[in-house]
Amino acid sequence: xxxxxxxxxxxxxxxxxxxxxxxxxxxVALGYTPEMAINEAKRCLGCKHKPCQSGCPxxxxxxxxxxxxxxxDFEGAxxxxxxxxxxxxxxxxxxxxxTQCEGKCVRAIKGESVGIGRLERFVADWHREHSNTPAxxxxxxGHKVAIIGAGPSGLTAAGxxxxxxxxxxxxxxxxxxxxxxxxGIPEFRLPKSIVQQEIEGLQAMGVxxxxxxxxxxxxxxxxxxxxYGYEAVYIASGAGLPRFMGIPGESLKGVYSANEYxxxxxxxxxxxxxxxxxIQKSHSVAVVGGGNVxxxxxxxxxxxxxxxxxxxxxxxxxxxxxxxxxxxxAEEEGIIFKILTNPVAVLGDENGCVKGMECVEMELGExxxxxxxxxxxxxxxxxxxxxxxxxxxxxxxxxxxxxxTTPGLETNRHGCIVxxxxxxxxxxxxxxxxxxxxxxxxxxxxxxxxxKHAAKAIHEYIQSK
Amino acid sequence: xxxxxxxxxxNPTVTKLVIEAPxxxxxAQPGQFIIVRANADSERIPLTVADYDRENxxxxxxxxxxxxxxxxxxxxSVGQCVHDFVGPLGVASHLDGLKKVAVVGGGVGxxxxxxxxxxxxxxxxxxxxxxGFRNKDLVILEDxxxxxxxxLIVMTDDGSYGQKGVVxxxxxxxxxxxxxxxxxxxxxxxxxxxxxxxxxxxxNIKTVVSMNPIMxxxxxxxxxxxxxxxxxxxxxxxxxxxxxxxxxxxxxxxQRGNMYQAFEKHAREEHCNLLHKTAx
Numbered sequence: 001x002x003x004x005x006x007x008x009x010x011x012x013x014x015x016x017x018x019x020x021x022x023x024x025x026x027x028v029a030l031g032y033t034p035e036m037a038i039n040e041a042k043r044c045l046g047c048k049h050k051p052c053q054s055g056c057p058x059x060x061x062x063x064x065x066x067x068x069x070x071x072x073d074f075e076g077a078x079x080x081x082x083x084x085x086x087x088x089x090x091x092x093x094x095x096x097x098x099t100q101c102e103g104k105c106v107r108a109i110k111g112e113s114v115g116i117g118r119l120e121r122f123v124a125d126w127h128r129e130h131s132n133t134p135a136x137x138x139x140x141x142g143h144k145v146a147i148i149g150a151g152p153s154g155l156t157a158a159g160x161x162x163x164x165x166x167x168x169x170x171x172x173x174x175x176x177x178x179x180x181x182x183x184g185i186p187e188f189r190l191p192k193s194i195v196q197q198e199i200e201g202l203q204a205m206g207v208x209x210x211x212x213x214x215x216x217x218x219x220x221x222x223x224x225x226x227x228y229g230y231e232a233v234y235i236a237s238g239a240g241l242p243r244f245m246g247i248p249g250e251s252l253k254g255v256y257s258a259n260e261y262x263x264x265x266x267x268x269x270x271x272x273x274x275x276x277x278x279i280q281k282s283h284s285v286a287v288v289g290g291g292n293v294x295x296x297x298x299x300x301x302x303x304x305x306x307x308x309x310x311x312x313x314x315x316x317x318x319x320x321x322x323x324x325x326x327x328x329x330a331e332e333e334g335i336i337f338k339i340l341t342n343p344v345a346v347l348g349d350e351n352g353c354v355k356g357m358e359c360v361e362m363e364l365g366e367x368x369x370x371x372x373x374x375x376x377x378x379x380x381x382x383x384x385x386x387x388x389x390x391x392x393x394x395x396x397x398x399x400x401x402x403x404x405t406t407p408g409l410e411t412n413r414h415g416c417i418v419x420x421x422x423x424x425x426x427x428x429x430x431x432x433x434x435x436x437x438x439x440x441x442x443x444x445x446x447x448x449x450x451x452k453h454a455a456k457a458i459h460e461y462i463q464s465k
Numbered sequence: 466x467x468x469x470x471x472x473x474x475x476n477p478t479v480t481k482l483v484i485e486a487p488x489x490x491x492x493a494q495p496g497q498f499i500i501v502r503a504n505a506d507s508e509r510i511p512l513t514v515a516d517y518d519r520e521n522x523x524x525x526x527x528x529x530x531x532x533x534x535x536x537x538x539x540x541x542s543v544g545q546c547v548h549d550f551v552g553p554l555g556v557a558s559h560l561d562g563l564k565k566v567a568v569v570g571g572g573v574g575x576x577x578x579x580x581x582x583x584x585x586x587x588x589x590x591x592x593x594x595x596x597g598f599r600n601k602d603l604v605i606l607e608d609x610x611x612x613x614x615x616x617l618i619v620m621t622d623d624g625s626y627g628q629k630g631v632v633x634x635x636x637x638x639x640x641x642x643x644x645x646x647x648x649x650x651x652x653x654x655x656x657x658x659x660x661x662x663x664x665x666x667x668x669n670i671k672t673v674v675s676m677n678p679i680m681x682x683x684x685x686x687x688x689x690x691x692x693x694x695x696x697x698x699x700x701x702x703x704x705x706x707x708x709x710x711x712x713x714x715x716x717x718x719x720q721r722g723n724m725y726q727a728f729e730k731h732a733r734e735e736h737c738n739l740l741h742k743t744a745x
Contacts (some may be wrong), residue, residue: 173684175502175509175549212551214684218488238687244698250715251693253724260687267680268508276508276533277681278728352720399685401703 005042008111013118017374018332021300024322025187025271028329029093031429032190034074037122041069047106052116055104057449058091058156060084062116070360078127081120086159086202087448089128089153089194090181092121095445096323102141104416128197133286135204141165142461146230148215151179153435154236155199156451157458158207164459167206169230171213176267179238180444183267184259184293186300190219192266216401221409221431231465232430232458235417236451239398239436245288249346250392253278258289258297258393265300282389284308286357288343289393290320295327297391298335309335314342314362314375338385340364342375346390356384396441416440422459432458466546470523475605479529479573480539482517482547487522489514489552495580496558496632496675496707499524500683502549503537510534511680511702513577514553525548527576527605533732554683555706559675560584563647565591567639568614569632569661571653572598577655577675578652579606579613586613594618595635597657601626632657640668648673651710655719662710672710676701678721692718 014030015021021028032040044066052062061080068077081088097103097117105113143166147154150172158168171243176182181195203209215221215237242257244250261279264270268277285301287294290313302309311330313320316339320327331337340362347356361381364373403411410418410427417426417433424432433451436442471483489499498513516525532538541547558581566585570578575596585592594614598604599622610617618635619627628635636649649672658674665672678690678701687701689715692699695712699705 058476173551174682175551212549213488214551214554217553218492218551240684242686242688244691246687246698250698251691251714251721253721257688260681260689263687264680275504276732278725278732280724352717396686399703 002044003165004442005039005041007043010043010112010118011036011040013115013461018329018334020196021188022333025303027191028188031125032118032122034072034126034239037069037074037119038072040115041066041119041154043107044070045106051104051106052101052114055101057086057445058084058115058452060101060120065123066114066116066119069123074123074126075131077123078131081123085120085448086156087198088120089124089198090152090190091445092117092124094185096443098324099177100445125194128194135201137204137206138163138165140167140206143167144169144228144230145232145234145458145462146171146224146228147234147236148221149173149179149236149238149435149437150199150209150211151176151236151238151435151447152181153238153447153451154179154234155202156448157234157236157434157455159202159205159301160452160455161458162202162205162207164455166462167208169208169210171215171219172209172211173214174267177209177211183263184296186262186266186296187271188303189296190298191281201418204356214401216405221402221406221428225430231462232432233425234424234451234458235402235431235433235437236435237399237402237437237448238447239396239416239439239441241396241397241399241404241415242392243397244392245343245394246342247345249348249354252346252348252354253352254282254388255346255390255392256280258287258293258391259396261297261391262293262300265304271300271304279348280389282306284310284387285391286310286312286338286343286385286387287387287391287393288312289395290315290322291393292322292326293397294324294391294393295330295335297393299333301389301391302333306389308387310338310387311335312338312341312343312357312359312385315342315372316340316364319372340375342377343390344382347384354388356386357390358382358384396436398437398440402437414440422453424454425457425461467546467550468546469541469543470534472541472543475527475554478603479527479576479605481525481527481576482538482541483523483525484550485522485548486524486552489524489550489667490517490519490522493517493524493553494557494707495560495584497553497555498683498706499526499550499552499554500680501526501538501547501551503534503541505548507537507548508534509549509681509683511554511677511683513675513706514580515576516580520535524552527573529573532729533735536733551656552681555702556704557676558584558650558657558707560590563588563590564595565644565645565646567593567595567636567646567649567652568622569596569636569649569653569657570596571632571651571657572603574653574657574675575606575610578607578650581650581652582610585615589694592617593639595620595632597621597632599623631660633660637664640665640670646670649710651675655715655722658713659715659719662713662715666711673707674710674713676706676708676713676718678718679724680692
């Protein structure tokens with residue numbers, strides 16, 4: 001056994017210089033070299049009780065895969081990863097590891113945790129670049145399952161069910177599979193070619209993906225089960241319906257939902273000079289909200305050439321819901337944080353274009369029922385922020401299309417599908433749901449975890465019939 | 466990929482395509498729309514379902530060549546495919562129970578008004594159609610409207626065919642002559658729908674308009690197509706495209722419609738230049 005690396009700090013990951021990267025859409029973090037990966041892997045103590053694994057929503061055997069990396073067996077490491085995760089190159093990049101696997105790492109007690117996400121990313125990238133082993137197509141078990149939505153939750157469930165021999169068809173409303181991985185998370189955080197290759201891996205395993213299929217419109221869930229013979233359906237349609245604030249001026253030209261802005265930029269590639277889909281050329285942009293989506297929108301706007309980009313958030317820096325790493329990246333790239341600020345109106349010019357945003361200053365009062373200190377308006381603090389573009393990133397809710405066309409499907413007052421505990425069973429027999437469609441907007445990895453649980457539950461349900 | 470089985474130029478700028486899309490054809494209803502992408506790198510654009518044949522599994526779209534995306538679509542011939550064809554989207558028009566309706570169509574909007582007039586006729590409703598065009602060369606679907614209308618009035622702006630003038634004049638005349646319409650359905654340019662709504666408002670006749678804002682996904686996930694209707698924000702792709710014409714904020718919709726005018730003009734010119742080059 002090789003000696004452990006007892007450096008309290010993790011091996012840094014090379015990345016593009018902030019002042020260069022804020023002008024391009026290429027990936028910010030460049031990834032470990034094999035030497036760096038082995039070196040970092042040796043910081044893992046290989047704990048027997050594996051606290052890190054319990055922090056991973058899809059339960060990857062983390063010490064086992066890192067042990068293989070330390071031994072220079074990258075393909076072996078990939079094999080360990082792929083038994084638990086269908087999309088390791090994605091998760092290694094976008095999971096909030098600090099609150100999951102890395103948050104439980106014993107090395108974090110005296111120093112920094114092992115860079116589990118970076119190692120996962122390294123292994124998945126290494127496999128993609130070096131391995132030519134054809135995918136093993138599992139023996140068919142004769143059962144059919146339909147999945148609604150080709151986002152992280154649907155793709156994970158598809159991968160797990162395909163491995164068990166199910167004939168899986170994924171129905172996707174957009175023209176490309178990937179969900180938020182292709183329309184939401186920008187190229188500079190998650191290159192689309194990587195998403196594409198992970199999806200091709202699933203297809204090689206026998207998963208069929210049908211794009212341009214809006215379930216609820218072109219086919220209903222009842223038709224899928226009665227006419228097409230699917231024994232179970234997994235609804236993973238996400239939470240894509242954007243919220244607006246309801247303040248005056250929100251219909252002015254230059255006010256976008258983050259979904260629209262990011263869909264134009266990412267899915268339709270409006271950042272490319274020869275794109276057929278237009279996007280506003282902005283000088284000053286205000287992004288309202290403080291989550292990861294807000295950071296993505298702000299950093300995209302900067303890359304599209306905006307001089308001033310503001311994050312406008314009604315609470316303080318400590319309350320920002322985005323990942324720390326994303327906030328740091330945004331700050332490095334020159335995004336300006338206007339915290340304790342809330343818009344009250346959008347101001348327009350004579351052509352109906354945004355010319356400013358009227359805001360009020362806030363201060364933090366007593367904690368509310370969510371435990372966060374409630375923002376309160378400071379009297380007479382109105383001021384105008386000069387902007388020509390405003391991006392609303394204050395959250396999304398599940399699309400009503402499926403619930404309005406599926407009789408007997410129970411939903412709550414937020415429009416989220418109600419499921420029975422962990423297995424994702426809905427109020428309809430054979431119909432399971434998970435991811436943002438159930439929880440409302442959450443994270444990629446939680447959606448993947450839900451996909452895994454649902455796949456297991458669907459397998460048990462079909463086998464026991 | 467969705468195969469084009471028929472193509473017809475209805476006039477110098479308006480083309481009809483019949484496209485093989487059995488699942489869409491099975492569910493489509495008048496008033497609904499589809500999102501189409503001509504090629505792998507094309508923009509997503511909304512077009513209304515102009516007709517459908519459930520038996521043959523085809524859907525008809527009719528479009529006016531106004532910019533780069535419609536030019537790309539117009540360049541495809543029979544046997545070729547459109548890359549993406551999604552639908553049917555939006556809420557179908559509510560036509561049941563109507564006894565007497567005036568259907569008002571303007572320009573290429575007549576392609577959307579026609580399936581509605583046809584469906585109303587099939588339902589036993591008395592249909593008065595008023596269709597308007599800029600000039601004689603742009604008149605489309607006259608025979609089709611004739612076949613399903615109890616009364617048909619064709620208008621041209623320059624008087625080169627039918628009567629001279631805009632569609633609101635004969636509509637107002639019919640109403641003043643005592644025609645009792647349950648509803649007026651207007652489909653065409655925003656400015657036309659706005660004035661139809663203003664005309665019928667005076668006479669307190671329920672008026673439905675089919676809105677055509679900028680769209681991307683067409684499934685309710687971006688809000689790019691939002692409109693103000695009766696003071697509330699609505700997404701045309703999921704709540705519409707049909708709305709009460711007396712409640713729609715047309716001025717705002719017209720303003721939002723020209724958001725990308727500069728980009729579109731540039732794209733169109735680029736595309737035309739490319740065409741020139743290939744021609745040379």
